[in-house]
Amino acid sequence: MYATRRLLFVACFGLMALAAHAQENAIPPDLRGQESWIARGILDGNLIETNFRNHGELSRWNDLPWGIWPRGIGGRHIDGIGIMVAGQVPGERLKWPQFYPNATSDTTLNPVILTYRDAGKRLGPSGELWGWLPLPGFHNENRIDPITGQRNPVPALSNDPSSWPAFWPDRLNNPDDPGWPGRWNGFFGKGVFNADLESFYVMDDLSDMEYAIDPLTGQPNSEFGIYYPDPADSTRGGMGLQNQVRIFQWANVLAEDVMFILYRVNNIGQSDHRALYFAQIMDYGLGQEEGDENAAFNPQQDVAYGWDQDGIGTRPGGGTYELGYTGFAFLESPARPTNGLDDDEDGIIDESRFSGAGSLIEGADAIRTTAAGLYDLANFEAFYGPLDDRPAVKAGRWWTGDENLDWVGFTDENGNGVWDQGEPVNNDVGRDGLGPFDLGYPGPDDGEVDGIPTPGEPNFDELDIDESDQVGLTGFDLNTRPFYESGDNLRDDSWLWDRIINFAQFPLGTKPEAFQADIEPFLLFTSGPVALPPGAVNFFSTAWIFGEDEDDFFKNRRTVQNIFNADYNFAQPPFLPKLTAVPGDGRVVLSWDTTAVASFDRFTQEFDFEGFKLYKGTDPLLSDARLITNVDGTPTFFKPIAQWDLDNGIRGAIPVFGGEAVYNLGDDTGLQFFYVDEDVTNGITYYYALVAYDRGFRDPDDPAKEPIDPQENVFNISV
Numbered sequence: 198m199y200a201t202r203r204l205l206f207v208a209c210f211g212l213m214a215l216a217a218h219a220q221e222n223a224i225p226p227d228l229r230g231q232e233s234w235i236a237r238g239i240l241d242g243n244l245i246e247t248n249f250r251n252h253g254e255l256s257r258w259n260d261l262p263w264g265i266w267p268r269g270i271g272g273r274h275i276d277g278i279g280i281m282v283a284g285q286v287p288g289e290r291l292k293w294p295q296f297y298p299n300a301t302s303d304t305t306l307n308p309v310i311l312t313y314r315d316a317g318k319r320l321g322p323s324g325e326l327w328g329w330l331p332l333p334g335f336h337n338e339n340r341i342d343p344i345t346g347q348r349n350p351v352p353a354l355s356n357d358p359s360s361w362p363a364f365w366p367d368r369l370n371n372p373d374d375p376g377w378p379g380r381w382n383g384f385f386g387k388g389v390f391n392a393d394l395e396s397f398y399v400m401d402d403l404s405d406m407e408y409a410i411d412p413l414t415g416q417p418n419s420e421f422g423i424y425y426p427d428p429a430d431s432t433r434g435g436m437g438l439q440n441q442v443r444i445f446q447w448a449n450v451l452a453e454d455v456m457f458i459l460y461r462v463n464n465i466g467q468s469d470h471r472a473l474y475f476a477q478i479m480d481y482g483l484g485q486e487e488g489d490e491n492a493a494f495n496p497q498q499d500v501a502y503g504w505d506q507d508g509i510g511t512r513p514g515g516g517t518y519e520l521g522y523t524g525f526a527f528l529e530s531p532a533r534p535t536n537g538l539d540d541d542e543d544g545i546i547d548e549s550r551f552s553g554a555g556s557l558i559e560g561a562d563a564i565r566t567t568a569a570g571l572y573d574l575a576n577f578e579a580f581y582g583p584l585d586d587r588p589a590v591k592a593g594r595w596w597t598g599d600e601n602l603d604w605v606g607f608t609d610e611n612g613n614g615v616w617d618q619g620e621p622v623n624n625d626v627g628r629d630g631l632g633p634f635d636l637g638y639p640g641p642d643d644g645e646v647d648g649i650p651t652p653g654e655p656n657f658d659e660l661d662i663d664e665s666d667q668v669g670l671t672g673f674d675l676n677t678r679p680f681y682e683s684g685d686n687l688r689d690d691s692w693l694w695d696r697i698i699n700f701a702q703f704p705l706g707t708k709p710e711a712f713q714a715d716i717e718p719f720l721l722f723t724s725g726p727v728a729l730p731p732g733a734v735n736f737f738s739t740a741w742i743f744g745e746d747e748d749d750f751f752k753n754r755r756t757v758q759n760i761f762n763a764d765y766n767f768a769q770p771p772f773l774p775k776l777t778a779v780p781g782d783g784r785v786v787l788s789w790d791t792t793a794v795a796s797f798d799r800f801t802q803e804f805d806f807e808g809f810k811l812y813k814g815t816d817p818l819l820s821d822a823r824l825i826t827n828v829d830g831t832p833t834f835f836k837p838i839a840q841w842d843l844d845n846g847i848r849g850a851i852p853v854f855g856g857e858a859v860y861n862l863g864d865d866t867g868l869q870f871f872y873v874d875e876d877v878t879n880g881i882t883y884y885y886a887l888v889a890y891d892r893g894f895r896d897p898d899d900p901a902k903e904p905i906d907p908q909e910n911v912f913n914i915s916v
Contacts, residue, residue, distance in 0.1 A: 240446060249444070325404065492524075783879060829857070
C-alpha cells in the first residue's frame with residue numbers, strides 16, 4: 198500500500214472491522230433502500246465539478262456537468278464512475294426440489310451489487326431496479342430549488358441546509374441531541390464542516406432480488422439457486438449490505454484538484470461473508486473526440502490515470518480547452534482484523550476501528566515497554582516514525598485502544614485532575630466532535646474532557662483510518678468501454694466475478710503499465726478478499742485526482758496521501774466571513790462581518806486568525822485574478838485588490854509549499870470591515886470574493902520542524 202508520510206499534515210491512522218458494537222449512530226432496521234428516493238445533485242466544492250446520484254454513481258455521461266475540470270470549463274473527462282461489492286454465497290437448490298427437480302447439489306453464487314447508468318442497470322421482471330438504492334430520510338425530499346421555485350430534492354450537501362432532512366435517522370440514539378435536528382451530520386461531528394463541501398447518503402442492496410423467489414410468480418429469479426442474506430426474511434435481497442457514502446471536496450490550493458470518496462459497508466444480514474471484494478469502475482471520456490486516449494496503471498502508488506494524446510478537448514458548444522491528466526488513487530482498503538497477521542505491515546497485528554478505549558498506560562517509560570511487548574517496533578517506526586514522537590508518548594498517557602498512539606486528552610495545565618476553562622482540549626471533544634472553541638458549540642456532551650477516548654473524537658476508532666489492518670489494492674483491469682459495456686457484461690454477475698478473480702488480480706512487484714485505447718479506456722480496480730461477519734463494518738475509499746500534466750498529477754497524488762494519512766484532517770482556515778455587495782453609480786460598496794476574527798484552529802489548537810483579502814474578477818472563478826504563480830510557473834494564488842491584517846508584528850511574505858511559492862501575510866494595516874471599489878464600469882458584471890486567512894504555524898523552538906502554511910477560505914462571492 199502506498200504510504201508516503203509528510204509532517205505538513207498530522208499523521209493519524211486507522212483500522213477497519215470487527216463487529217460494530219451497538220452504536221449510537223445505528224440506522225433504524227426498518228429503513229430500506231427505495232427507488233423513489235433516488236436523487237441527483239452536483240458536486241462543485243473545488244475545481245472538480247460533476248453530477249452524482251445517491252446510489253453510488255458519479256459523473257453520468259450526457260448529464261451536464263459530468264467530470265468537469267476545472268469547474269466551469271464546459272468540457273468532460275470522465276463518463277461514469279460506479280461502486281461494486283462482489284462476493285460468494287451458497288445457492289440453495291436441494292432445499293427447493295419443486296424448483297430444481299434435477300439438482301444433485303447446491304451451487305456457489307457470485308452476487309455483484311452495482312447501480313450504474315443504462316449499461317449497468319439491473320431490472321427485475323416487473324421493471325424494478327436491482328442494486329444499490331438510497332435509504333429514505335437522509336435528505337429533504339421536499340426541497341425547493343431556490344432558482345426555479347420547483348421541488349428538486351438532491352442528496353444532502355453540507356453547504357445547502359435546504360437539502361438536509363428534519364432529523365438524521367442514524368443519530369436518533371444520540372443521548373444529548375436525538376437526530377441532530379438542524380445540524381449537519383458531519384464525518385467529524387455534529388455541525389462540523391471540516392471539508393468545504395461534504396455529501397452524505399446511505400444506500401443498501403436489499404432490493405436486489407436476483408437470487409430470491411419472485412413474490413408475484415412464486416418462481417425463483419435465478420436458475421442457479423436461491424439465496425437470502427437473512428433466511429428468516431424473504432423480503433431482503435442482495436447480500437445484506439448497507440453502505441454509508443461520504444464525498445469530500447476541499448478548495449484549499451493543496452486539494453483543489455481532488456475529490457475524496459469514502460464507503461462504510463455494514464453487514465446487516467445474517468450471512469457470514471468470507472470472500473468479499475470491494476471494487477470501483479471508471480469510464481474515461483477525455484474531451485469530445487474519441488480515439489486518442491491513453492491510460493496507465495502504477496501499482497506502487499495505487500493509482501490508475503489517463504490522458505489524451507494531443508491534450509486538447511472540445512467543448513460541447515465549441516471551442517477547445519486543455520484536458521490535463523485525471524485518474525483515481527486507491528486509498529483505504531478493506532481490513533482483515535482477525536487473521537493474526539500484520540496485513541498492512543505497520544507493526545500492529547489485527548488493529549480495529551471498533552476496539553474501545555482499552556487500558557491506560559501512564560508514563561513514557563511504561564508506554565515504551567508496553568508498546569515493545571505488543572508491537573513489532575521496527576515495522577511500527579518504519580510506518581509511523583519514531584515511537585517517542587507519537588502524541589500519546591509525548592503526553593505520557595496512552596489508552597491502548599488507540600493502537601497507533603495519536604489520541605491526546607485534555608491538557609491539565611494546573612494539575613488538578615479536571616479540565617478548567619482555557620486549558621487545551623486537544624482530541625478530547627466528546628461524542629459529538631465539538632469542542633468549546635468550535636462555531637456552534639452546544640455545550641459539553643458525553644465523553645468531553647474526561648481524559649478517555651470516546652467514539653466520535655478525532656484520532657480514535659472510526660475517525661482514525663490507520664487503526665485497521667488493511668489488505669491494500671489487490672486487483673486492476675484496464676480495458677475499453679465497448680468491451681465492458683458489450684451486451685449484458687455489466688449486468689452479468691458471473692462475467693464480472695470472472696474479471697475480478699481471473700483478470701484483475703496482480704502479484705506483488707507488478708510493474709507500471711500503459712495502455713493505448715482506440716475508444717475510451719475503462720478500468721476496474723479491486724481489494725479483497727475480506728470477511729464481513731454479521732454486524733461487521735468495513736471501509737473502502739478512493740480519490741479522484743486531476744493535474745495539468747503528469748508531474749502535476751503525481752504531485753497531487755502525494756498530497757492526497759498526506760491528507761488521507763491525516764484522517765482527512767489538515768490545518769483549517771478561519772471561519773467564513775459573510776460578504777455583502779451593494780452596487781451604485783460607478784462604485785460597489787462591500788462590507789463583511791467579524792465572525793472570522795474569533796476563529797479557533799482545531800489542528801494547531803490556536804486562535805490564529807490574521808487578516809482578510811479581497812479578490813475581484815470578471816467570471817465566477819476569478820480566473821483573471823489568479824496571477825501569482827509557484828516556482829514552476831503554475832498559477833497558485835489570487836492577487837487581491839485589497840488586504841487588511843492584524844497589527845501584531847506578523848507581516849510580510851513567507852515561503853510556502855516547501856519553498857515552491859510565497860504567501861503575503863500583510864503589512865500590519867489593522868482590520869477593516871468595508872471597502873468601496875470605484876474601479877468599475879457601469880454595465881459590467883464583477884465578482885468579488887472575500888477570504889479570511891490565518892498566520893500558519895512555525896515552531897520557534899524547532900526551526901527544522903516542517904511548518905504549517907497559512908490557510909485561507911474558499912470563495913464567498915457576491916455580485
